[in-house]
Structures are given as structure tokens and as C-alpha cells.
Amino acid sequence: MQVRPIRSPTLGPLLLTAALALAACARPGPEQRLRESLQALQAAVEERDADALEGALAEDFIGPGGLDRAGARRLAQASFLRYRHVGVSLGPADVRLRGDRAEVSFTAALTGGSGRLPDAARLYAVRTGWREVEGEWRLVSAEWTPRS
Template structure:
């Protein structure tokens, strides 16, 4: 009887170890698959920025901008926040509709171009609307894409 128990233990240890190794390998494979590709992470960051603008979230907007952000006419990160705050105070409802994005990723840098329709108002119909052609620069830092530059041209 003792022999059977020892044999069972001796057999079960390699099986148990093999099961653990298989489980660890599977977890590593699944963990590797769950990482998002740089382009998808960039699209997600752009979507979060859009959501921050529509929900009038100044902190979310600022979080999307790199510390060294530069916009038109020397607009910096603080200036972008101030510009957004003015718009949020002026318009109760802010709408941001983005067209298809053209993304060019070069290592940890990217350029994203798209059209954007911005609306603002306080009722069912917007009080103001403007279409822009937008070109933005982004940098991937610690797995998070942050906007480093932006330029826009009115199209209507």
C-alpha cells in the first residue's frame, strides 16, 4: 500500500508540474495577445481625447497632451486648457465628430490627420458649428500616446 501511494505521488508530481507549466505558458501567450498594437492604442487615445472634449473634462483633455505640447501660434498645454475652458463656459453642449484618421507611426512618434466637426450650443440645435482639417503629432511614452502638437485649418 505504501508503494502505491509513493508511486501515485511520484507520477502526480510530474503531471502537476506539467499542468502548471502549461498553465503558465498559456497565461504568457494570452498576456502577450492582450497587448494592444501601437496603432490601436493611439486610436484609443484619440477617442479618449474626443470623449474628454464632449464631456467637458478639462483634466482628461490635459492628460492627453504632452508636457511639451505646441499648437498654433505658440499655444502650449496651459493655453490649450484655457481655450477649452472658454469653449466649455460658452457652450453647454460640445460635440466632436471625427472623420477617418490617417495614421503614420514611426517608432515612438506618430502623425494623425483627420477632419473634425465641432459644434457648440445649449439646446437641441447647435449655436455654432465648424469643420476643420486637423494634423496632430503624438509620442508614445511608457505605453501611453500623448499629443505633442496640433494644427487645424477651418474648412467651412
């Protein structure tokens, strides 16, 4: 029995479309990767992991009052020393992509305490700037304002 190739004028484009669809599914798009980076940053804070937090920041990170990358790490470490349990709850993120840069705004509720119940809680309006470098999103700027 001899197997003959299937010849169809529509099969080629169909296979090409299927291959492209599979390739697109293989790697999340820029917005999805950015949201994953934001979730990883949230997890780093909740896990009290200053190394992971610093790793999410760009070398040229800038925050309020000229806070740089090293200063952000020290600020996080001070909070981790003060509170044994740290919680972060993020509101819906408004993502605006602009090529390899993005702006993400959201509200964040931060809690800290020595036991299961928080000793302190605060709500912030947060605006962040991100840059994609070699497929990885890095936080380049952050501003936060306490909300009533």
C-alpha cells in the same frame, strides 16, 4: 493509474506559439492604443473635462500660434463656458507610426450650443503629432485649419 507526460516533437512549438499569441492579445498594439488615446481626447472634449483634456497633452505640447498646454486648457475652458453642449465628430484617422512617435490626420466637425441643437458648427482639417511615453500616447502638437 499513472499519468505520463505527453512527448511530442511538435507540441512544444505549438504551446510556445499559443502562449505568444495569448500574450500578444493581452495588450493592444501601438496603433490601437493611439486610436484609444484619440477617442479619449474626443470624449474629454464632449464631456467638457478640461482636466482630462490637459492630461492627454504632453508637457511640451505646441499648437497654432505657439499655443502651449496651459493655453490649450484655457481655450477649452472658454469653449465650455460658452457652450453647454459640445460635440466632436471625427472622420477616418490616417495614422502613421514612426517608432515611439506618430502623426494622425483627420477631419473634425465641432459643434456647440446651449440646447440640444447646436448654435455653432465648424469643420476642420486636423494634423496631430503624438509621442509614446511608458506605453501612453501623449499629444505633442496639433494644427487645425477651417474647411469650407
